[in-house]
Amino acid sequence: MGDFMLYTSTENNKIKEIKKLNNKKYRDETGLFLVEGEHLVKEAINADLIKTLIIESGYFFENIKNIEIIEVSSSVLKYISSLDTPQPIMGICYKKSSEVIGNRILVLDNIQDPGNLGTIIRSSVAFNVDTIVLSQDSVDLYNSKVIRASQGMLFHINIIEKELKSFIKDLKRDGYNIISTDVKKGKSLKELVKKEKVVIIMGNEGNGVRKDLIDLADDFLYIKMNNDCESLNVAIATSIILYEFDK
């Protein structure tokens, strides 16, 4: 590395501020979040959302113009990291979202498991979703487990947080076909006619989609399955539906 400031004390204020990014409250206040490991840092750089690189002293990483770089000792790295085995490179990133939402919208009502949300983001990029809309009671998008499970795909898709009921009403007025899942009165996924402007609503792991959102739906669908199985994991069900819509 070059001549960068080397931080060796966990008592340093700048280091303490960085560590605070592991808490949602501080991420919300600053509009920043952390990613860990070379793969995620590269995705953040490509998305032009990196603010600061944090590199373990002695680790080689190509020099990048116009990005602040700070070197830290391994004990400082361990202090900042949310991982049992910290990676030698981390990044502080800017949050970003756009109000341009596109034609294919995935609405997630109160997803709680970070692995599920991350996996859904990954599948949403794979199957060309334009925007993911999270309810305000969802697990935080910038939770480190969500970011890891997304495999960095959160940098490739627009993700916004909304009060869902009024937002879905707006989308309905704009001509979107609002689709919810329902085991009892749904059409089979394979039979559903896909419209151009589509909103797919997926619900909480235990409780499904909340009633006042179901009431807004134009169509319902279900995934045909063996009777021994009550339901699929929500990330699986979402991915299969997105796969079918991506034609």
Place this chain on the structure above:
Amino acid sequence: MGDFMLYTSTENNKIKEIKKLNNKKYRDETGLFLVEGEHLVKEAINADLIKTLIIESGYFFENIKNIEIIEVSSSVLKYISSLDTPQPIMGICYKKSSEVIGNRILVLDNIQDPGNLGTIIRSSVAFNVDTIVLSQDSVDLYNSKVIRASQGMLFHINIIEKELKSFIKDLKRDGYNIISTDVKKGKSLKELVKKEKVVIIMGNEGNGVRKDLIDLADDFLYIKMNNDCESLNVAIATSIILYEFDK
């Protein structure tokens, strides 16, 4: 509950033996494993694979003929349990597998994440897989996280462990169509002609299917996706493929 033996000491030998079922080595030796919570216990009872019910003192659970029941104090329950918040009912279950394997086989080569394996089991039941074949280096099927992620579906499907190379050779000789995933030379999943006797091979989270198994495949397939996304989570990819084959 009735007049059952109440265990209040974690020093009791029987209790120590039960706790040891949290270790794979002891599960392998005894052919037994633990499930936690009423939902999984009921699935085990329905599958006729329950040996002993372990119930927290004071918890009501219907009396079941011919099943040993032991009552434990909450401290003993906490000692046995693998959960941060133990459930008031657990079961000791018999492992079971059959050599009758059916027409639709899913082979899993070195799946390491317990959540992925459990979710794949759940989707396999949903989409009518007859038998899941695990490589000997896979995460243990009776790991508590696998069982939880399967939502008890491991009681509804035949699951066996095999040395994969020789087993797939046998299946090939028996006329099964051996299918592996391959991003480079595969056919699109939507185009593949489905045969009656099918073996689908899915690979490790990071490395995919090992080369000497790929060499045994008759057909290759891939799931068409956006270029921004290198790959899907293995449980997602497996579930989408099983969904397509279930027609």
